[in-house]
Amino acid sequence: MMWPSIALLTFVTLQRLGELALARRNTAALLARGGKEVAPEHYPVMVALHAGWIIGLWLLAPGKPVDLFWFAVFMGLQALRLWVLATLKDRWTTRIIILPGTPLVTSGPYRFLRHPNYAIVVGEIFALPLVFGLTLYAIGFSLLNACVLLVRMKAENAALKSVMIVK
Structure with a gap:
């Protein structure tokens, strides 16, 4: 029976494509408001990792x-993902965009974790x-994702520390 696996993979693929469109829109709006992208050099690697993960599946x-x-x-992770998206609204993007003078989001799942979206992605991968x-696929891509996230979180934390204010 192939339909359950095909249905789930279709759901995830469409979800990711929809999120890329949302991220592109939010990124453009943030940049138009004076936002600055930080550490864009890691972004193609992250996109390739996620595309490879889905293609391999x-x-x-x-x-x-x-x-x-x-x-x-x-x-359950999808429910948490929606919580992150609803909390960040137009500030959610797949890139690291810093909007100077804007307070950090400290509501929703950000009350409990500094990077809940990354925790969710770790769980999903x-x-x-x-x-x-x-199992080996899960472990292999998790290790690759950890490498990308270490670079990303270091860059994001440094950028947030330098320009953001806490409510």
């Missing part, structure tokens, strides 16, 4: 049984392959 997962526990974990029983 399309190659390996169709027809594999869906593990309901990991499916529930993954869907690990959990979705496990939905299909792809």
Whole structure:
């Protein structure tokens, strides 16, 4: 039975494409308001990692049984993703955009974690392959993602520290 895996992969692919469109719109608006992009050199690597992750899942997962526990974990992460998007609104983007003089967001999931979106992505990159029983895939992409996130979080934290004010 291929339809459950195809349906889930279609959902994730469409979700990511929709988020890229939203991010592009938000990035343009932030830049128009005086925002500055920080550390853009890592961005193509991050995009390639995420594209490779999805493409690889399309190659390996169709027809594999869906593990309901990991499916529930993954869907729980989607609820948290929506919480992040709703909290950040027009400030959510896939790039690091700093808007000088703007207070840090400290509501929603940002009350509990400094980078909840990154925590969610870490969970997604690990959990979705496990939905299909792809354990080594989950570990491999998680390690690659950790490398990208270390660079990204270091750059973002430094930028936030230098220009943002806390409410």
